[in-house]
Amino acid sequence: MKPKETTFVRRFSRRQRIEHFAVMVLFTILAVTGLAQEFFHAGWAAGIIAGLGGIDRTRWIHRASGWLFTALALEHFANQMLAVMRGRARPSMVPNRKDMRDAMLTLRYYLRLSEEKAAFDRYDYRQKFEYWGLVLGGTIMILTGFMLLYPMQAARMLPGQLIPAAVIVHGYEGLLAFLVVITWHIFNAHLAPDVFPGDTSIFTGKISRERMQKEHPLEYARDYPELPAEAAEPAPEPALGAKPH
């Protein structure tokens, strides 16, 4: 089933696309080299470490990626601060009451307690959850990571026991992030029937008007007021794999 005409609107800036790509690459490297160290007793982990040329090189790769991830986080933070100061920031990623309502409504919809689907703005509650999970988790990983990289310097300012605690936090928080990504992110961005086999908008920066209307109706109505009113009607669920694009 091919749509008659697909037009696109811009969803992500060049900077956002680059940031996502960088996070994707660094997260993968950090997860592979980090989980291999966390579970070094397991055969698969030993295989990864040996494949990378030993534990010294595995640690080097992990630490270098950690530094780059830190630089990326600082760049992102500085950029957001700059946007706020210039008065050009929109609170589109800030969680609000509506997110809670949307989550409850969606849960009711899943459970067939309601036939109403939540209408989302620029980011839905799932996307906000992931973003803030990444910000919070990333901050924890960066702080504990530097404690482990520089334990002597850390112990100059902090009680010594915080270092073994940081080992546990770094390992478990990293595992949690990995599990969230392979379940929640992979499902929402790749496997969910609406986006299968993958939502490409974060790579191309473009989203079809059709999907925009369906997935972000509030943003669409606000930013594209010249468009026909039919947009307000929710589109029917497309069959699996028949996503118009």
Next chain:
Amino acid sequence: MQQSRQREKASSGRWGARLARLALGWGLLGMATALAQGAIPNATCLACHGQAGFATRLGDGSSLSLYVDARQFAHSVHGGKLACVDCHTDITTAPHPPRPFPNRRAVSLTYYQVCRNCHFEQYTRLLDSIHFTTLSKGNRNAPVCVDCHGAHDIQPPNQPRSLISRTCGKCHGQIEQVYLRSVHGRALVDGNPDVPVCTDCHQAHAIANPLARSWHLNIPQLCARCHANPALMAKYKISTQVLTTYLADFHGMTASLYRKENITPAEFTATCTDCHGVHDITPVTGAGSKVIKANLLKTCQRCHPGATANFPAAWLGHYAPSLRHAPLVYGVKMFYGIFIPFIIGGLILQILLHLWRVVVNR
């Protein structure tokens, strides 16, 4: 002691056993030949060699006693089992022509070779040792069989067990003195049968180079042979968690992974002896202990020169985190143990509900 013997046996492998059988075969053949020729009885040898003061002059001008104390030989492990010519295989007639030797050492270095005719396993293990490597590099003072075991007066080398450190101490006297002051050495002198003597760690024949990196990285497993043995440690109220807690920590993880690597690691990682000491190990509660709290910072600083007062607390002292030891670490572990299944379970549940609703809609 028994464990180290087993280890040695295991390492010599099947070839060793085959060669040993082969050697035994040759030995029997040789004996049979000797018997056929009419072997020389000990009494014939002792007619000359049993006279006190019987001696010869060596190439370097020194005198070599050729006297054999028949009673001493009879009380040795070989007494009543071996004839003189079983070892002195070059003697086929009595009297025999003199054998010229340049010096005393040349005598030992010639005659130790005959031990392998029977003790082939021990001999092949010796070939893997630092002693033999030293010898083959040209150091003629490196010990061979007779230097440790003796010649005509051979006794069981571990009767009493404290004899072992005395034997090694003949060359390694300084280390012997240090060892005898350690927790292990003092207990040995008191007759404790559990503590390790030299050969328990270093083996008797296949003595490895203790300065090699592979030796250093194997130390945790070496110490664990006793210190991870619950029955043995219970006697002394020593925790057997020492190995697991070490291996779970950064140093132990690094050592474990280095052991598997073929490349020489660029970094150094601490194993047991780097903190506790080698031959000078003391009880961890003793005032002089390198690892007692008062001395721990100094011990850390040997590898981490920038370490400050808080740093040693980063090591949990071989305790697994618990409410009593390291409650913070324990609490964090507990938290994530609940938090991770809660979050991931919740997300998977939402995914399943989402899919269920998609199926219902169709």
